[in-house]
Amino acid sequence: MPxxxxxxxxxxxxxxxxxxxxxxxxxxxxxxxxLETVDxxxxxxxxxxxxxxxxxxVGDCAVHGAASALFAAGIAARTRGKVLWCVTRADLxxxxxxxxxxxxxxxxxxxxxxxxxxxxxxxxxxRHGGLGAVVGEVARLSMTASRxxxxxxxxxxxxxxAVRRWRKQADAADFGxxxxxxxxxxxxxxxSSPLPAAGIGRARWLVELLRCKAGETADxxxxxxxxxxxxxxxxxxxxGSLASSPWGRRASS
Amino acid sequence: xxxxxxxxxxxGVRPGLPAAEARAHCAELMVEDADPEGDLEGLDRLALWAxxxxxxxxACDPPDGLVIDVSGAAHLFGGExxxxxxxxDRLAATGVSARAAMAGTWGAAHAxxxxxxxxxxxxxxxxxxxxxxxxxxxxxxxxxxxVAGLGKVGIDSIIELESKPRAPLALRFGPQLTRRLDQAYGxxxxxIDPVEAPELIQVRRAFAEPIGAPETxxxxxLKLVEALCERLEEQGLGARKLDLRFHxxxxxxxxxxxxxxxxxxxxxxxxxxxxxxxxxxxxxxxxETMVLAAPIAEPIIQKSIASDLTEAPVPDxxxxxxxxxxxxxxxxxxxxxxxxxxxxxxxxxxxEPTAPETGEGWPLRWPRPTRLLAWPEPIDAVALLPDQPxxxxxxxGVRRRVRRADGPERIFGEWWRRDGELDAVRDYFQxxxxxxxxxxxxxxxxxxxSVTGNLSWWLHGxxx
Numbered sequence: 001m002p003x004x005x006x007x008x009x010x011x012x013x014x015x016x017x018x019x020x021x022x023x024x025x026x027x028x029x030x031x032x033x034x035l036e037t038v039d040x041x042x043x044x045x046x047x048x049x050x051x052x053x054x055x056x057x058v059g060d061c062a063v064h065g066a067a068s069a070l071f072a073a074g075i076a077a078r079t080r081g082k083v084l085w086c087v088t089r090a091d092l093x094x095x096x097x098x099x100x101x102x103x104x105x106x107x108x109x110x111x112x113x114x115x116x117x118x119x120x121x122x123x124x125x126x127r128h129g130g131l132g133a134v135v136g137e138v139a140r141l142s143m144t145a146s147r148x149x150x151x152x153x154x155x156x157x158x159x160x161x162a163v164r165r166w167r168k169q170a171d172a173a174d175f176g177x178x179x180x181x182x183x184x185x186x187x188x189x190x191x192s193s194p195l196p197a198a199g200i201g202r203a204r205w206l207v208e209l210l211r212c213k214a215g216e217t218a219d220x221x222x223x224x225x226x227x228x229x230x231x232x233x234x235x236x237x238x239x240g241s242l243a244s245s246p247w248g249r250r251a252s253s
Numbered sequence: 254x255x256x257x258x259x260x261x262x263x264x265g266v267r268p269g270l271p272a273a274e275a276r277a278h279c280a281e282l283m284v285e286d287a288d289p290e291g292d293l294e295g296l297d298r299l300a301l302w303a304x305x306x307x308x309x310x311x312a313c314d315p316p317d318g319l320v321i322d323v324s325g326a327a328h329l330f331g332g333e334x335x336x337x338x339x340x341x342d343r344l345a346a347t348g349v350s351a352r353a354a355m356a357g358t359w360g361a362a363h364a365x366x367x368x369x370x371x372x373x374x375x376x377x378x379x380x381x382x383x384x385x386x387x388x389x390x391x392x393x394x395x396x397x398x399x400v401a402g403l404g405k406v407g408i409d410s411i412i413e414l415e416s417k418p419r420a421p422l423a424l425r426f427g428p429q430l431t432r433r434l435d436q437a438y439g440x441x442x443x444x445i446d447p448v449e450a451p452e453l454i455q456v457r458r459a460f461a462e463p464i465g466a467p468e469t470x471x472x473x474x475l476k477l478v479e480a481l482c483e484r485l486e487e488q489g490l491g492a493r494k495l496d497l498r499f500h501x502x503x504x505x506x507x508x509x510x511x512x513x514x515x516x517x518x519x520x521x522x523x524x525x526x527x528x529x530x531x532x533x534x535x536x537x538x539x540x541e542t543m544v545l546a547a548p549i550a551e552p553i554i555q556k557s558i559a560s561d562l563t564e565a566p567v568p569d570x571x572x573x574x575x576x577x578x579x580x581x582x583x584x585x586x587x588x589x590x591x592x593x594x595x596x597x598x599x600x601x602x603x604x605e606p607t608a609p610e611t612g613e614g615w616p617l618r619w620p621r622p623t624r625l626l627a628w629p630e631p632i633d634a635v636a637l638l639p640d641q642p643x644x645x646x647x648x649x650g651v652r653r654r655v656r657r658a659d660g661p662e663r664i665f666g667e668w669w670r671r672d673g674e675l676d677a678v679r680d681y682f683q684x685x686x687x688x689x690x691x692x693x694x695x696x697x698x699x700x701x702x703s704v705t706g707n708l709s710w711w712l713h714g715x716x717x
Contacts, residue, residue, distance in 0.1 A: 060690055066623040070717030073623075081567050093625035093714060094589035094601050095615035104589045105610035108570075110577055111585050121577055128576075130568030189689040189717070191656065200620075200659045200685050203717065224717060227617060 014214075031078060031159065034230055041209060041218040042183070047075065050157035051182035052150045054141070056164035058188055062172035065137065065165035067187045067205055070100060070225060072135050072161045077101035077229030079132030079159055084125045086110045086118045086136040101229035106132075119145050122160070129156030139166045139174070146179035184211035193223060193234060202226075204234060255287050259350070292316060300448040305548045307340065309496035309508035310447045318366065320359050322445055325533055326510050328582045337373035356381035359445065360437030364392035364411075382438045386412040393433045399426055411437070444504045454490070455546035456480040463502050463539020470499075470536065470543075471528050477545040478524045491516025491553040497527055499534055500542040507534045511579045514571045514607040516551040522572050526579055574606050591615050595664050596679075597625060597713065619662060620683050622693040622714025629711035632694060636710070639700030642682040646694065648712050653686040663699070678705040683716070691716035 030046030032039045039045045047053055053075075055068040069092065076083045083106055085092065090111050094104055110125075112118045115138050122136035126149060136149075141162055153160040162181065166172045175186070186208040193201035203224035209217055223232040254275050257266045264279045276282055296313045303319055304311040307330075310322035323336060330336035337353040344351040354365035357378030364385045365374055376384045385392065388411050391400050403426070408414050414422070414434060423431050435441035449455075456477050464470065474497065485491060493516055499507040511526040578586050587603040591613050594600050600615065615621070634643035642658035660682030666674030679695040686692070693714035698706025 059688075064624055064715045066715040067717040070623045082570050084573075091624045091627060093597070093622055095591075095597075095619075095621040096623045096717075098614045099617055099621060103612075103614060104591070105612060108574070108586065108588050108606045110581070111587075112581065117581065121581070124576060125573055128570065128573040130570045130573065187717075189691060191687075191689045192685055192691070198657070198659075200657050200683055200691070203691060204689070205717075 031075065035220075035222070035233060037233060038207075038209075038218075038220055038222075038231070041215060042212060043214045047159065048182050049079075049159050050154050052146060052153055052160040052162060052180065054146075054162045054164060054179060054181040054184040056172070056175045056184070056186050058172065058186060059169065061188060062164075062166050062169055062175075065163055067189050067203075067224075068163050068165070068185075069137075070096070071185065071187045071205070071207070072163050073097045073102045074100045074225030074229035074231065075159070075161060076107075076133040076135055077225075081106075081130065081132030083107050084110060084121075084131055084134045086112060086121045086125070086134070088112055088115060088118055088137065099227060100225040101227055115140060119149075122162075123148055123152050126152035126156060126158050126160055129158055131158055133159040133161060135161045135163060137163045137165050139164065139171060141179050141181075143177075143179060146181055150180045150182070181211070182213045183209060183215075186210055190221065202232075205231075207231070289316070297448065301450050303340075304448060305494070306343075307336065309498055309510045309546075309548075310445050310506055312445045312448055314359075314363060318363065320362070320445055322506070322508070323355065325508060325530070329510070329512065329579070331582055331584045333375045334373065337375065341372050356384065358437055358439045359443050360393065360433060361385050361439075363394060364388050364437065368392050378439070385437060386410070386415070390414055393430075393437055395430065395433060399430060402426060403430075442503070442505060444506065447498070447506065453546050453548060454481065454484050454488070454550055455544055456484065457542060457544045459542045460540070463541050465536035465539045467531060470531055470534070470540070473543055474527050474531065474545075475520070475524045477543060478520050478527065481545050481547060482518050482520050482523070485518050485547065485550060488550075489552055490547075490550040491518045492523065492547040493517075493549040493551050494547065495523060495527065496544075496546045496548055498544045498546070499536065499540045500544070501537045502539045502541050503537055505537065507536070507540075509534060511575070512583075513575045514578070514605070516553045517575075518553060522575070525572075526575055529576060530579065571607060594667065596667060597621070597664075599667075620659070620693070620716070622691075623717040625714045626712065629695070629713045632710050632712045634694065634696075634710035636696070638708075640680065642684060643694065643710065646684070646692075646710065646712075648692070653690070653692075655684045656687050657685040659683040661696075664695075676702070676704040681713070 030044040030048055032046030055072050056062065057065060057068045061067050077100055083102060085107060087109065097107060098104055110121050112121060118136050118138055122134055125131055125134040141164065149160055164175055188206040190204040190206050192203050195201040205222055205224055206219060207222050208219040211217065221234060223234050225231060254266065254268055254270045254272060256268050261279065261282060266275045266278050266282065272284055293315060296315060300311050300313050300319055303321055308321050308323045308326040312320050314320045323333065327333045327336050330339055333355050337355060340353050341351050352366050352372050354362050354369065354374045356362040356365055356376045358381060361381035365376060368388045389409055390403050390411060393411065408417065419431055432441060436443045458473060458477055492513065494510065494512045497509050501507065509527065509530045511530060517523060574586060586606050588606050588608060589601045590604045592600055592602040630648065632646045632648045634646035636643040640661055642660055643655055645652060645654045661680035664679045664681060666677030668675040678699045679697060680699065681693060681695045684692045684694055692712055693716065694710055694712045696708060696710050698708045700708065
């Protein structure tokens with residue numbers, strides 16, 4: 001179903017709201033995924049730079065945070081400048097991050113003793129403004145904390161990614177709580193792309209856009225980041241059978 | 254004979270022997286004249302080294318010690334114990350054997366450093382009184398004749414002295430005895446007069462009225478930084494370390510220290526770093542003098558920035574690195590760099606965040622997990638020998654059926670590190686379960702020769 005052409009009165013209203021929202025600060029632009037299917041669902045055609053984005057997982061991934069960290073690394077790899085990654089548990093494996101394009105020369109780790117220190121460093125780094133992206137691994141992210149991060153990110157135009165990672169699977173219910181983040185993503189590992197021979201192909205994820213400011217929710221089945229941090233549409237779905245239109249899944253079910 | 258090194262002591266030469274007798278023990282003994290002034294000068298130099306490296310308040314504790322106030326500086330070394338170990342190791346590397354102790358008071362630390370065996374020891378402030386109780390009274394920094402006098406009345410240890418009524422003691426031995434005792438137990442303050450050197454770049458500001466409000470302290474910090482930066486500019490230097498000392502009206506000195514990754518002469522940045530730590534300073538009843546010193550200053554190397562029309566320059570982030578380092582400690586902030594090893598846990602080393610960019614990386618073709626467990630965890634796996642991946646495995650109580658697998662990637666032990674690794678082999682497999690979870694597991698041993706490993710299975714990492 002083709003999208004309805006936007007009415008001019010809505011367009012002027014949207015422009016008006018956007019002008020109020022940026023509050024006189026220059027607009028920072030977006031970081032597109034380079035996938036038409038995904039970018040179409042995001043207002044502006046990509047992740048807004050100068051905003052907070054949340055990435056989480058479900059099940060095992062809520063505790064290990066492997067897929068969500070890789071998803072965040074892929075986004076951070078496509079920004080310019082250094083990247084700061086704030087953690088409480090130092091179990092990220094740098095060779096894997098360099099395989100999605102985040103070279104070790106660009107990535108600085110900050111290992112904090114507790115989540116409070118992570119949030120403080122996260123905020124400080126966003127306020128500095130010289131970094132390409134800042135990633136923070138936190139379990140609890142309150143409305144106040146996320147609002148502060150969002151404001152700092154808006155001020156400097158640095159991309160902020162909060163990787164939500166919990167100690168126990170039961171705590172992951174916290175992911176339903178509202179935050180001031182611009183978008184919220186949930187990444188779940190799916191069986192990898194089939195290969196003609198025995199072996200494991202390129203990893204696949206179910207990437208769900210759970211919340212998007214001024215946008216709609218959506219979910220995509222994508223192939224994991226390549227060596228430049230880009231996601232891809234699986235070859236067997238690239239003809240557009242599954243997520244071809246925002247309403248496609250709903251209409252067919 | 255006033256002192257003897259370890260080799261001489263092993264031959265029976267002890268301090269206190271006459272020189273002739275000492276030569277009888279060992280004919281090749283090298284005897285040097287005692288040089289108290291030279292020793293003091295050396296101690297002064299050592300104090301200055303400690304000031305540059307460890308903490309803003311350092312003083313000599315003659316004849317053979319240093320006293321350092323580490324409050325607000327230990328976290329930069331990763332804790333108090335780590336700081337003492339670093340100190341003793343560094344001195345040992347230059348041929349000085351030293352012992353270090355940390356306690357709540359100068360007196361207690363002095364006694365602990367000299368009368369306990371361990372090379373380093375950290376005692377909590379509230380336990381330092383108990384820790385020194387069994388030491389001889391000599392440990393209290395008392396003159397020789399007073400120690401002899403105490404021995405005559407039967408007082409040998411500190412606990413005996415502490416349990417005696419004080420008035421008769423003070424009457425017989427003078428006020429110094431009870432003062433030393435109180436200082437060791439923390440009942441009486443003992444200010445440390447920090448060592449200073451003429452070559453240190455420092456500025457000082459004395460106030461007519463004691464100040465204490467946080468915003469006033471911040472304002473004068475800015476003024477001091479401005480003055481210091483002028484001095485630095487005259488000499489073409491930039492500060493690598495800054496000490497800000499607050500001399501309080503009650504004779505105590507509070508100090509903060511900040512470090513920078515590169516030489517800095519930027520007033521705003523340095524003020525920011527110092528003001529970030531101002532909340533740690535307790536002004537007490539007021540501060541009468543503030544002293545700002547740059548114990549380490551290095552020449553600033555000016556780099557010309559080529560104007561490039563094609564792309565914007567990458568912004569400098571050393572300011573942020575300095576802020577975070579001073580807040581949390583240097584070892585908290587790092588970059589990963591490749592190390593020459595195929596063993597996964599040894600293939601990454603930590604380097605300073607400002608280390609030069611080498612452009613080196615790891616091989617991109619080998620599968621590497623996003624999260625590497627700190628220690629491999631044992632799993633129960635069902636697999637065919639010699640080189641088939643498991644068909645199912647149980648990790649943390651959950652059984653998973655393997656749908657797809659890849660491998661093995663064989664990694665050999667590094668025999669040059671440890672003898673036990675001479676034959677060791679790990680075969681790494683990438684496994685995918687029904688739900689899509691991807692795991693990195695390995696088997697110890699190649700499945701053919703038992704010396705290579707015991708065929709146990711371990712989970713080492715998780716793929717995204």
